[in-house]
Amino acid sequence: MIEFKDFSFKYKESENFALSGVSLSIQKGDFVGIIGNSGAGKSTFTYALNGIIPHHFEGDFYGEVNVNGLDTVEASPSQLALTVGSVFQDIDGQMVSSVVEDELLFGLENFGVPHDRIESRMVEMLAMVGIEDLRYRNISTLSGGQKQKVAIAAVAALMPDILVLDEPTAELDPQSSLQIFNMLRMLNEKMGITIIVVEQKIMLLSEFSKRLMIINEGRIFLDGTPQEVLKDT
Numbered sequence: 710m711i712e713f714k715d716f717s718f719k720y721k722e723s724e725n726f727a728l729s730g731v732s733l734s735i736q737k738g739d740f741v742g743i744i745g746n747s748g749a750g751k752s753t754f755t756y757a758l759n760g761i762i763p764h765h766f767e768g769d770f771y772g773e774v775n776v777n778g779l780d781t782v783e784a785s786p787s788q789l790a791l792t793v794g795s796v797f798q799d800i801d802g803q804m805v806s807s808v809v810e811d812e813l814l815f816g817l818e819n820f821g822v823p824h825d826r827i828e829s830r831m832v833e834m835l836a837m838v839g840i841e842d843l844r845y846r847n848i849s850t851l852s853g854g855q856k857q858k859v860a861i862a863a864v865a866a867l868m869p870d871i872l873v874l875d876e877p878t879a880e881l882d883p884q885s886s887l888q889i890f891n892m893l894r895m896l897n898e899k900m901g902i903t904i905i906v907v908e909q910k911i912m913l914l915s916e917f918s919k920r921l922m923i924i925n926e927g928r929i930f931l932d933g934t935p936q937e938v939l940k941d942t
């Protein structure tokens with residue numbers, strides 16, 4: 710369903726390729742963890758999936774990225790948004806509402822969900838991820854872990870085929886980090902959403918990922934089950 714064909718990208722202002730010669734496919738229902746040093750190309754990989762590259766960053770683009778048959782160069786970012794949901798590192802910048810329920814409603818209203826289904830979809834989503842009690846809370850009063858859950862729920866409510874997350878636990882304590890990964894596992898198992906998550910916590914990745922990739926200097930350095938990959942490091 711996701712296919713990279715010899716994909717390379719160099720940012721306009723940069724000397725080196727952020728990603729070079731990436732060829733791989735990811736099947737529906739997978740749970741893929743991505744790890745690598747700072748500057749290795751992890752965020753660039755996520756941008757190639759949701760069309761931010763090439764639509765929002767200028768640079769040299771080679772090869773092809775296909776997501777559910779959509780070529781990311783041809784497809785509009787809004788077409789891609791219904792297929793690939795993204796949770797960025799800066800969730801405060803990503804969230805648009807002050808109250809939790811409005812954050813979910815905003816996406817549902819803007820992505821063509823039938824009007825009589827919007828409220829029930831919002832309520833179902835909050836219940837599914839166990840945050841019904843946060844429905845009327847002001848987002849600015851939530852803990853980091855609660856905010857992250859709201860950001861993920863708002864994107865998952867749109868029922869994308871694929872959910873891409875860039876370091877969702879970066880600022881969270883171990884217990885909240887575990888809760889986020891349990892939530893991702895639930896979305897993967899119950900809704901069949903393909904999960905692609907960039908993460909620095911190797912123990913979490915090895916426990917939750919079905920497939921683990923190490924990116925190094927813009928290339929896929931290792932790719933396999935967590936057992937296979939960790940044996941080689």
Ligand code: ADP
Pocket residue numbers: 715717718724725726728729730771927
């Ligand atoms: P770096 O040394 O920064 O990694 P390279 O110059 O080795 O960058 O290029 C990395 C990858 O980018 C190559 O493997 C190739 O696939 C692709 N690439 C670079 N230049 C071109 C080009 N002119 N046409 C097509 N692909 C290119």
Ligand code: ADP
Pocket residue numbers: 720721722723726727745746747748749750751752753754766
């Ligand atoms: P990671 O997410 O693994 O830390 P990135 O994908 O952010 O890595 O960055 C890969 C490479 O691309 C790095 O060398 C980084 O400096 C460069 N890069 C990232 N964003 C930009 C940008 N907007 N302009 C120029 N270079 C960039």
